[in-house]
Amino acid sequence: MSPDIPDEDPRSIVWFDIDNTLYSASTKISQAMGQRIHAYFVGLGLDKDKASELHHAYYTQYGLALRGLTRHHDIDPMDFDRKCDGTLPLDDLIKPDPRLRKLFQDLDRTQVRVWALTNAYKNHAQRVLKILDLEDQIEGLVYCDYQQIGFTCKPEPDYYHNAMKQANISDPSKCYFVDDSRLNVTSAKELGWGHCVHFYEVGLETVEGGKTKKLVRDTNTNDLEGIAQISDLEELRTLWPEIFI
Ligand SMILES: [Mg+2]
Known part of the structure:
Protein backbone atom coordinates (compact mmCIF):
# COMPACT_ATOMS: atom_id res chain seq x y z
CA MET A 1 0.00 0.00 0.00
CA SER A 2 1.28 3.44 -0.88
CA PRO A 3 2.48 5.40 2.14
CA ASP A 4 0.77 8.46 0.61
CA ILE A 5 -2.63 6.84 0.89
CA PRO A 6 -2.70 5.30 4.37
CA ASP A 7 -6.46 4.82 4.39
CA GLU A 8 -6.82 3.13 1.05
CA ASP A 9 -9.57 0.54 0.91
CA PRO A 10 -7.98 -2.84 0.07
CA ARG A 11 -10.92 -3.90 -2.09
CA SER A 12 -11.00 -3.73 -5.89
CA ILE A 13 -13.45 -1.45 -7.69
CA VAL A 14 -15.99 -2.35 -10.36
CA TRP A 15 -16.65 0.63 -12.58
CA PHE A 16 -19.86 0.58 -14.62
CA ASP A 17 -20.51 2.93 -17.49
CA ILE A 18 -24.16 4.03 -17.39
CA ASP A 19 -25.61 5.01 -20.78
CA ASN A 20 -26.09 2.16 -23.25
CA THR A 21 -24.49 -0.17 -20.70
CA LEU A 22 -26.91 -0.35 -17.75
CA TYR A 23 -29.76 -0.12 -20.24
CA SER A 24 -29.96 -1.34 -23.82
CA ALA A 25 -29.27 0.79 -26.87
CA SER A 26 -32.68 -0.47 -28.05
CA THR A 27 -34.20 2.21 -25.79
CA LYS A 28 -32.98 4.70 -28.41
CA LEU A 88 -35.10 13.26 -22.05
CA PRO A 89 -38.31 11.35 -21.19
CA LEU A 90 -36.32 8.73 -19.29
CA ASP A 91 -39.31 7.49 -17.28
CA ASP A 92 -40.94 6.43 -20.55
CA LEU A 93 -37.80 4.88 -22.00
CA ILE A 94 -36.26 2.81 -19.21
CA LYS A 95 -37.55 0.85 -16.26
CA PRO A 96 -36.02 -1.16 -13.43
CA ASP A 97 -34.78 -4.61 -14.37
CA PRO A 98 -34.89 -7.04 -11.41
CA ARG A 99 -32.28 -9.22 -13.13
CA LEU A 100 -29.85 -6.31 -13.29
CA ARG A 101 -30.51 -5.34 -9.68
CA LYS A 102 -29.81 -8.94 -8.66
CA LEU A 103 -26.54 -8.83 -10.58
CA PHE A 104 -25.48 -5.83 -8.49
CA GLN A 105 -26.68 -7.48 -5.29
CA ASP A 106 -24.61 -10.53 -6.12
CA LEU A 107 -21.37 -8.56 -6.33
CA ASP A 108 -19.30 -9.56 -3.33
CA ARG A 109 -18.91 -6.32 -1.40
CA THR A 110 -16.19 -7.83 0.77
CA GLN A 111 -14.11 -8.02 -2.45
CA VAL A 112 -15.23 -4.97 -4.40
CA ARG A 113 -16.62 -1.51 -4.24
CA VAL A 114 -19.06 -0.56 -7.00
CA TRP A 115 -18.86 2.79 -8.76
CA ALA A 116 -20.32 4.35 -11.90
CA LEU A 117 -18.11 6.09 -14.45
CA THR A 118 -20.03 8.21 -16.92
CA ASN A 119 -19.47 10.91 -19.53
CA ALA A 120 -22.77 12.52 -18.57
CA TYR A 121 -23.29 15.19 -15.95
CA LYS A 122 -24.39 14.04 -12.50
CA ASN A 123 -28.05 15.05 -12.95
CA HIS A 124 -28.56 12.64 -15.84
CA ALA A 125 -26.51 9.89 -14.20
CA GLN A 126 -28.47 10.11 -10.96
CA ARG A 127 -31.79 10.16 -12.81
CA VAL A 128 -30.91 7.00 -14.72
CA LEU A 129 -29.66 5.16 -11.63
CA LYS A 130 -32.81 6.12 -9.72
CA ILE A 131 -35.17 4.94 -12.46
CA LEU A 132 -33.22 1.68 -12.80
CA ASP A 133 -33.53 1.19 -9.03
CA LEU A 134 -29.75 0.96 -8.70
CA GLU A 135 -29.09 4.10 -6.65
CA ASP A 136 -28.43 2.14 -3.47
CA GLN A 137 -26.15 -0.31 -5.29
CA ILE A 138 -23.66 2.32 -6.49
CA GLU A 139 -21.25 3.61 -3.87
CA GLY A 140 -19.70 6.40 -5.89
CA LEU A 141 -20.22 8.29 -9.11
CA VAL A 142 -17.58 9.84 -11.35
CA TYR A 143 -19.21 12.15 -13.87
CA CYS A 144 -18.24 14.89 -16.32
CA ASP A 145 -18.23 18.09 -14.37
CA TYR A 146 -19.73 20.43 -16.95
CA GLN A 147 -19.23 23.38 -14.60
CA GLN A 148 -15.47 22.99 -14.54
CA ILE A 149 -13.66 24.81 -17.33
CA GLY A 150 -11.74 22.38 -19.54
CA PHE A 151 -13.34 19.32 -17.94
CA THR A 152 -12.13 15.93 -19.11
CA CYS A 153 -14.09 12.85 -20.20
CA LYS A 154 -13.52 9.25 -21.23
CA PRO A 155 -11.40 8.09 -23.05
CA GLU A 156 -8.85 10.68 -21.92
CA PRO A 157 -6.30 9.23 -19.49
CA ASP A 158 -6.79 12.18 -17.11
CA TYR A 159 -10.40 11.19 -16.63
CA TYR A 160 -9.45 7.71 -15.45
CA HIS A 161 -6.66 9.07 -13.25
CA ASN A 162 -9.12 11.48 -11.64
CA ALA A 163 -11.62 8.69 -11.18
CA MET A 164 -9.06 6.58 -9.32
CA LYS A 165 -8.13 9.57 -7.22
CA GLN A 166 -11.75 10.23 -6.31
CA ALA A 167 -12.26 6.61 -5.34
CA ASN A 168 -8.92 6.55 -3.54
CA ILE A 169 -7.53 3.53 -5.33
CA SER A 170 -3.91 3.53 -6.46
CA ASP A 171 -3.51 0.14 -8.15
CA PRO A 172 -5.05 0.12 -11.66
CA SER A 173 -4.87 -3.66 -11.80
CA LYS A 174 -7.61 -3.71 -9.16
CA CYS A 175 -10.04 -1.92 -11.47
CA TYR A 176 -12.86 -3.84 -13.18
CA PHE A 177 -14.59 -1.90 -15.93
CA VAL A 178 -17.44 -2.39 -18.38
CA ASP A 179 -18.49 0.16 -21.02
CA ASP A 180 -20.24 0.07 -24.39
CA SER A 181 -17.57 2.25 -25.99
CA ARG A 182 -14.62 0.32 -27.37
CA LEU A 183 -12.46 3.45 -27.16
CA ASN A 184 -13.26 3.92 -23.49
CA VAL A 185 -12.43 0.33 -22.67
CA THR A 186 -9.22 0.30 -24.70
CA SER A 187 -8.04 3.48 -23.02
CA ALA A 188 -8.63 1.98 -19.56
CA LYS A 189 -6.81 -1.17 -20.58
CA GLU A 190 -3.83 0.88 -21.79
CA LEU A 191 -3.68 2.53 -18.37
CA GLY A 192 -3.36 -0.87 -16.77
CA TRP A 193 -6.94 -1.35 -15.59
CA GLY A 194 -6.97 -5.04 -14.86
CA HIS A 195 -10.34 -6.35 -15.99
CA CYS A 196 -11.84 -4.52 -18.95
CA VAL A 197 -14.98 -5.68 -20.73
CA HIS A 198 -16.67 -4.24 -23.79
CA PHE A 199 -20.47 -4.34 -23.69
CA TYR A 200 -21.61 -4.60 -27.28
CA GLU A 201 -25.14 -5.19 -28.57
CA VAL A 202 -24.69 -6.48 -32.08
CA GLY A 203 -27.50 -5.56 -34.49
CA LEU A 204 -28.62 -2.44 -32.63
CA GLU A 205 -28.05 1.16 -33.61
CA THR A 206 -26.67 4.02 -31.55
CA VAL A 207 -26.07 7.67 -32.25
CA GLU A 208 -22.65 9.15 -31.66
CA GLY A 209 -21.86 12.74 -32.48
CA GLY A 210 -25.19 13.01 -34.30
CA LYS A 211 -24.39 10.09 -36.63
CA THR A 212 -26.20 6.77 -36.52
CA LYS A 213 -23.94 3.78 -36.12
CA LYS A 214 -25.00 0.18 -36.56
CA LEU A 215 -23.34 -2.22 -34.15
CA VAL A 216 -22.03 -5.03 -36.32
CA ARG A 217 -19.97 -7.99 -35.29
CA ASP A 218 -16.36 -7.37 -36.19
CA THR A 219 -14.42 -10.55 -35.75
CA ASN A 220 -11.17 -8.63 -35.93
CA THR A 221 -11.95 -6.67 -32.79
CA ASN A 222 -13.47 -9.54 -30.85
CA ASP A 223 -11.29 -10.12 -27.82
CA LEU A 224 -8.72 -7.78 -29.32
CA GLU A 225 -6.05 -6.69 -26.85
CA GLY A 226 -7.40 -9.14 -24.30
CA ILE A 227 -10.70 -7.29 -23.93
CA ALA A 228 -13.70 -9.57 -23.68
CA GLN A 229 -16.85 -8.59 -25.54
CA ILE A 230 -20.28 -9.30 -24.06
CA SER A 231 -23.84 -8.56 -25.10
CA ASP A 232 -25.47 -9.28 -21.73
CA LEU A 233 -24.17 -8.03 -18.37
CA GLU A 234 -25.01 -11.45 -16.90
CA GLU A 235 -21.89 -12.69 -18.68
CA LEU A 236 -19.85 -10.75 -16.11
CA ARG A 237 -20.62 -13.53 -13.63
CA THR A 238 -18.61 -15.90 -15.80
CA LEU A 239 -15.85 -13.44 -16.68
CA TRP A 240 -15.36 -12.20 -13.12
CA PRO A 241 -16.35 -15.17 -10.90
CA GLU A 242 -13.97 -14.00 -8.16
CA ILE A 243 -16.09 -10.95 -7.36
CA PHE A 244 -19.53 -12.54 -7.33
CA ILE A 245 -21.08 -14.21 -4.32
MG1 LIG B 1 -22.01 4.38 -22.64
Whole structure:
Protein backbone atom coordinates (compact mmCIF):
# COMPACT_ATOMS: atom_id res chain seq x y z
CA MET A 1 0.00 0.00 0.00
CA SER A 2 1.28 3.44 -0.88
CA PRO A 3 2.48 5.40 2.14
CA ASP A 4 0.77 8.46 0.61
CA ILE A 5 -2.63 6.84 0.89
CA PRO A 6 -2.70 5.30 4.37
CA ASP A 7 -6.46 4.82 4.39
CA GLU A 8 -6.82 3.13 1.05
CA ASP A 9 -9.57 0.54 0.91
CA PRO A 10 -7.98 -2.84 0.07
CA ARG A 11 -10.92 -3.90 -2.09
CA SER A 12 -11.00 -3.73 -5.89
CA ILE A 13 -13.45 -1.45 -7.69
CA VAL A 14 -15.99 -2.35 -10.36
CA TRP A 15 -16.65 0.63 -12.58
CA PHE A 16 -19.86 0.58 -14.62
CA ASP A 17 -20.51 2.93 -17.49
CA ILE A 18 -24.16 4.03 -17.39
CA ASP A 19 -25.61 5.01 -20.78
CA ASN A 20 -26.09 2.16 -23.25
CA THR A 21 -24.49 -0.17 -20.70
CA LEU A 22 -26.91 -0.35 -17.75
CA TYR A 23 -29.76 -0.12 -20.24
CA SER A 24 -29.96 -1.34 -23.82
CA ALA A 25 -29.27 0.79 -26.87
CA SER A 26 -32.68 -0.47 -28.05
CA THR A 27 -34.20 2.21 -25.79
CA LYS A 28 -32.98 4.70 -28.41
CA ILE A 29 -31.97 7.18 -25.72
CA SER A 30 -28.82 8.07 -27.68
CA GLN A 31 -31.05 8.94 -30.64
CA ALA A 32 -33.23 11.19 -28.46
CA MET A 33 -30.10 12.78 -27.01
CA GLY A 34 -28.65 13.32 -30.51
CA GLN A 35 -31.83 15.10 -31.63
CA ARG A 36 -31.71 17.45 -28.65
CA ILE A 37 -28.05 18.27 -29.17
CA HIS A 38 -28.76 18.94 -32.85
CA ALA A 39 -31.58 21.30 -31.85
CA TYR A 40 -29.19 23.04 -29.47
CA PHE A 41 -26.72 23.71 -32.30
CA VAL A 42 -29.58 24.97 -34.51
CA GLY A 43 -30.63 27.23 -31.62
CA LEU A 44 -27.25 28.93 -31.85
CA GLY A 45 -28.26 30.22 -35.27
CA LEU A 46 -26.65 27.51 -37.41
CA ASP A 47 -28.47 26.01 -40.36
CA LYS A 48 -29.23 22.29 -40.14
CA ASP A 49 -26.28 21.12 -42.26
CA LYS A 50 -23.78 23.28 -40.41
CA ALA A 51 -25.26 22.16 -37.09
CA SER A 52 -24.80 18.49 -38.04
CA GLU A 53 -21.28 19.13 -39.28
CA LEU A 54 -20.16 20.96 -36.13
CA HIS A 55 -21.91 18.50 -33.81
CA HIS A 56 -19.99 15.65 -35.38
CA ALA A 57 -16.73 17.59 -35.57
CA TYR A 58 -16.85 18.53 -31.88
CA TYR A 59 -17.77 15.02 -30.85
CA THR A 60 -14.91 13.58 -32.87
CA GLN A 61 -12.36 16.13 -31.71
CA TYR A 62 -13.38 16.56 -28.07
CA GLY A 63 -15.24 13.37 -27.17
CA LEU A 64 -18.38 15.35 -26.31
CA ALA A 65 -20.23 17.96 -28.35
CA LEU A 66 -20.48 20.11 -25.23
CA ARG A 67 -16.73 20.45 -24.93
CA GLY A 68 -16.58 22.00 -28.40
CA LEU A 69 -19.54 24.23 -27.60
CA THR A 70 -17.91 25.60 -24.44
CA ARG A 71 -14.64 26.20 -26.29
CA HIS A 72 -15.97 27.89 -29.40
CA HIS A 73 -19.33 29.40 -28.45
CA ASP A 74 -20.54 31.47 -25.57
CA ILE A 75 -22.85 28.93 -24.01
CA ASP A 76 -23.77 27.98 -20.46
CA PRO A 77 -23.05 24.27 -19.97
CA MET A 78 -25.85 24.04 -17.41
CA ASP A 79 -28.30 25.41 -19.98
CA PHE A 80 -27.09 22.71 -22.36
CA ASP A 81 -27.58 20.05 -19.68
CA ARG A 82 -31.11 21.24 -18.90
CA LYS A 83 -32.17 21.36 -22.54
CA CYS A 84 -30.46 18.19 -23.78
CA ASP A 85 -30.14 15.52 -21.07
CA GLY A 86 -32.65 17.22 -18.76
CA THR A 87 -35.57 16.92 -21.18
CA LEU A 88 -35.10 13.26 -22.05
CA PRO A 89 -38.31 11.35 -21.19
CA LEU A 90 -36.32 8.73 -19.29
CA ASP A 91 -39.31 7.49 -17.28
CA ASP A 92 -40.94 6.43 -20.55
CA LEU A 93 -37.80 4.88 -22.00
CA ILE A 94 -36.26 2.81 -19.21
CA LYS A 95 -37.55 0.85 -16.26
CA PRO A 96 -36.02 -1.16 -13.43
CA ASP A 97 -34.78 -4.61 -14.37
CA PRO A 98 -34.89 -7.04 -11.41
CA ARG A 99 -32.28 -9.22 -13.13
CA LEU A 100 -29.85 -6.31 -13.29
CA ARG A 101 -30.51 -5.34 -9.68
CA LYS A 102 -29.81 -8.94 -8.66
CA LEU A 103 -26.54 -8.83 -10.58
CA PHE A 104 -25.48 -5.83 -8.49
CA GLN A 105 -26.68 -7.48 -5.29
CA ASP A 106 -24.61 -10.53 -6.12
CA LEU A 107 -21.37 -8.56 -6.33
CA ASP A 108 -19.30 -9.56 -3.33
CA ARG A 109 -18.91 -6.32 -1.40
CA THR A 110 -16.19 -7.83 0.77
CA GLN A 111 -14.11 -8.02 -2.45
CA VAL A 112 -15.23 -4.97 -4.40
CA ARG A 113 -16.62 -1.51 -4.24
CA VAL A 114 -19.06 -0.56 -7.00
CA TRP A 115 -18.86 2.79 -8.76
CA ALA A 116 -20.32 4.35 -11.90
CA LEU A 117 -18.11 6.09 -14.45
CA THR A 118 -20.03 8.21 -16.92
CA ASN A 119 -19.47 10.91 -19.53
CA ALA A 120 -22.77 12.52 -18.57
CA TYR A 121 -23.29 15.19 -15.95
CA LYS A 122 -24.39 14.04 -12.50
CA ASN A 123 -28.05 15.05 -12.95
CA HIS A 124 -28.56 12.64 -15.84
CA ALA A 125 -26.51 9.89 -14.20
CA GLN A 126 -28.47 10.11 -10.96
CA ARG A 127 -31.79 10.16 -12.81
CA VAL A 128 -30.91 7.00 -14.72
CA LEU A 129 -29.66 5.16 -11.63
CA LYS A 130 -32.81 6.12 -9.72
CA ILE A 131 -35.17 4.94 -12.46
CA LEU A 132 -33.22 1.68 -12.80
CA ASP A 133 -33.53 1.19 -9.03
CA LEU A 134 -29.75 0.96 -8.70
CA GLU A 135 -29.09 4.10 -6.65
CA ASP A 136 -28.43 2.14 -3.47
CA GLN A 137 -26.15 -0.31 -5.29
CA ILE A 138 -23.66 2.32 -6.49
CA GLU A 139 -21.25 3.61 -3.87
CA GLY A 140 -19.70 6.40 -5.89
CA LEU A 141 -20.22 8.29 -9.11
CA VAL A 142 -17.58 9.84 -11.35
CA TYR A 143 -19.21 12.15 -13.87
CA CYS A 144 -18.24 14.89 -16.32
CA ASP A 145 -18.23 18.09 -14.37
CA TYR A 146 -19.73 20.43 -16.95
CA GLN A 147 -19.23 23.38 -14.60
CA GLN A 148 -15.47 22.99 -14.54
CA ILE A 149 -13.66 24.81 -17.33
CA GLY A 150 -11.74 22.38 -19.54
CA PHE A 151 -13.34 19.32 -17.94
CA THR A 152 -12.13 15.93 -19.11
CA CYS A 153 -14.09 12.85 -20.20
CA LYS A 154 -13.52 9.25 -21.23
CA PRO A 155 -11.40 8.09 -23.05
CA GLU A 156 -8.85 10.68 -21.92
CA PRO A 157 -6.30 9.23 -19.49
CA ASP A 158 -6.79 12.18 -17.11
CA TYR A 159 -10.40 11.19 -16.63
CA TYR A 160 -9.45 7.71 -15.45
CA HIS A 161 -6.66 9.07 -13.25
CA ASN A 162 -9.12 11.48 -11.64
CA ALA A 163 -11.62 8.69 -11.18
CA MET A 164 -9.06 6.58 -9.32
CA LYS A 165 -8.13 9.57 -7.22
CA GLN A 166 -11.75 10.23 -6.31
CA ALA A 167 -12.26 6.61 -5.34
CA ASN A 168 -8.92 6.55 -3.54
CA ILE A 169 -7.53 3.53 -5.33
CA SER A 170 -3.91 3.53 -6.46
CA ASP A 171 -3.51 0.14 -8.15
CA PRO A 172 -5.05 0.12 -11.66
CA SER A 173 -4.87 -3.66 -11.80
CA LYS A 174 -7.61 -3.71 -9.16
CA CYS A 175 -10.04 -1.92 -11.47
CA TYR A 176 -12.86 -3.84 -13.18
CA PHE A 177 -14.59 -1.90 -15.93
CA VAL A 178 -17.44 -2.39 -18.38
CA ASP A 179 -18.49 0.16 -21.02
CA ASP A 180 -20.24 0.07 -24.39
CA SER A 181 -17.57 2.25 -25.99
CA ARG A 182 -14.62 0.32 -27.37
CA LEU A 183 -12.46 3.45 -27.16
CA ASN A 184 -13.26 3.92 -23.49
CA VAL A 185 -12.43 0.33 -22.67
CA THR A 186 -9.22 0.30 -24.70
CA SER A 187 -8.04 3.48 -23.02
CA ALA A 188 -8.63 1.98 -19.56
CA LYS A 189 -6.81 -1.17 -20.58
CA GLU A 190 -3.83 0.88 -21.79
CA LEU A 191 -3.68 2.53 -18.37
CA GLY A 192 -3.36 -0.87 -16.77
CA TRP A 193 -6.94 -1.35 -15.59
CA GLY A 194 -6.97 -5.04 -14.86
CA HIS A 195 -10.34 -6.35 -15.99
CA CYS A 196 -11.84 -4.52 -18.95
CA VAL A 197 -14.98 -5.68 -20.73
CA HIS A 198 -16.67 -4.24 -23.79
CA PHE A 199 -20.47 -4.34 -23.69
CA TYR A 200 -21.61 -4.60 -27.28
CA GLU A 201 -25.14 -5.19 -28.57
CA VAL A 202 -24.69 -6.48 -32.08
CA GLY A 203 -27.50 -5.56 -34.49
CA LEU A 204 -28.62 -2.44 -32.63
CA GLU A 205 -28.05 1.16 -33.61
CA THR A 206 -26.67 4.02 -31.55
CA VAL A 207 -26.07 7.67 -32.25
CA GLU A 208 -22.65 9.15 -31.66
CA GLY A 209 -21.86 12.74 -32.48
CA GLY A 210 -25.19 13.01 -34.30
CA LYS A 211 -24.39 10.09 -36.63
CA THR A 212 -26.20 6.77 -36.52
CA LYS A 213 -23.94 3.78 -36.12
CA LYS A 214 -25.00 0.18 -36.56
CA LEU A 215 -23.34 -2.22 -34.15
CA VAL A 216 -22.03 -5.03 -36.32
CA ARG A 217 -19.97 -7.99 -35.29
CA ASP A 218 -16.36 -7.37 -36.19
CA THR A 219 -14.42 -10.55 -35.75
CA ASN A 220 -11.17 -8.63 -35.93
CA THR A 221 -11.95 -6.67 -32.79
CA ASN A 222 -13.47 -9.54 -30.85
CA ASP A 223 -11.29 -10.12 -27.82
CA LEU A 224 -8.72 -7.78 -29.32
CA GLU A 225 -6.05 -6.69 -26.85
CA GLY A 226 -7.40 -9.14 -24.30
CA ILE A 227 -10.70 -7.29 -23.93
CA ALA A 228 -13.70 -9.57 -23.68
CA GLN A 229 -16.85 -8.59 -25.54
CA ILE A 230 -20.28 -9.30 -24.06
CA SER A 231 -23.84 -8.56 -25.10
CA ASP A 232 -25.47 -9.28 -21.73
CA LEU A 233 -24.17 -8.03 -18.37
CA GLU A 234 -25.01 -11.45 -16.90
CA GLU A 235 -21.89 -12.69 -18.68
CA LEU A 236 -19.85 -10.75 -16.11
CA ARG A 237 -20.62 -13.53 -13.63
CA THR A 238 -18.61 -15.90 -15.80
CA LEU A 239 -15.85 -13.44 -16.68
CA TRP A 240 -15.36 -12.20 -13.12
CA PRO A 241 -16.35 -15.17 -10.90
CA GLU A 242 -13.97 -14.00 -8.16
CA ILE A 243 -16.09 -10.95 -7.36
CA PHE A 244 -19.53 -12.54 -7.33
CA ILE A 245 -21.08 -14.21 -4.32
MG1 LIG B 1 -22.01 4.38 -22.64
